[in-house]
Amino acid sequence: MDQSKEQRILNSVSYNAIKGDAESVLDCIDKYCSQKEWAMNVGDEKGLILDKIVKEADPTVALELGTYCGYSAVRIARLLKPSAHLFSIEFNAEFVPIAKEIIEIAGLEDKVTILEGHAQDIIPQLKTKYNVDTLDFVFLDHWKDRYAPDTILLEQYGLLRKGSILLADNIGFPGAPDFLKHVRNNEHYECTHYPSHLEYMKAPDAMEKAVYLG
Ligand SMILES: Cc1cc(C(=O)N2CCN(C)CC2)sc1-c1cc(O)c2nc[nH]c(=O)c2c1
C-alpha cells in the first residue's frame, strides 16, 4: 500500500527536524510542502498572523477545529504559557496518529490533546467530558461549511466568554461566507480582516478574527 502524502510529511519531519524543537518541525513542514508536495497546513505566511493573534490572546484554554498533520497545533502550542492547554479536534482517523507523532517530535505532547471525531459531536462534550470552562482562543480550520454552525454551538454551550478570540482560516479561499455573515454586523462580535495568501501559493486568501463581546 503506497504511503499517503501525510505519511510522507511525517517521514520528512521525523528524518529532518530536531527533536524537541518546534520551530524546526514547522520549518521542515513548510519546506516540504512548498518544495515537494502542497498540503493544507496554515503555512508560514498565515502562520505569522496566527502567531500574532495567539500572542494577543495568551490563552489558558485553546481549541482548534481541524488538526490535519498538527502543523497549527505545533504553531499554537509552542506559544502557550506553562499552565495552558490546546484541544484539537480532527475527524479524519488517518490524520490523527500522524498529527500526534508530529506534535511529539516538536516536544509539545503535554500541551495538546487531540480529540478524534466531528466538532459538532465533541463541542457539546467539552465542559462535561473534558472539564473545559470557557475557551480563550479558537482556531477554525476544519471545513468552511462548518465554521458558522460550530461557532453557534460554541455560543449555545456557553464555551465563549467576553473577550474569547476566534480566528478563522480560508476566509478568502475556499471561503466561508456564512461564517462571515454570522460574525460581521453582529453586535456580539468585533471582527478584523487579515488579507494574506493561500498556503505555499500566490493565490489570495484571508483570515478573520472575531472577538466575542458576550
Ligand atoms: C484542499 C485545498 C485545495 C486548495 C487549492 O486551491 N489548491 C490549488 C492549488 N494546488 C497546488 C493546491 C490546492 S485550497 C485547499 C484547502 C486549504 C486550506 O487551508 C484548508 N483548511 C482547512 N480545511 C480545508 O479543507 C482546506 C482546504
Ligand SMILES: [Mg+2]
Ligand atoms: Mg486552512
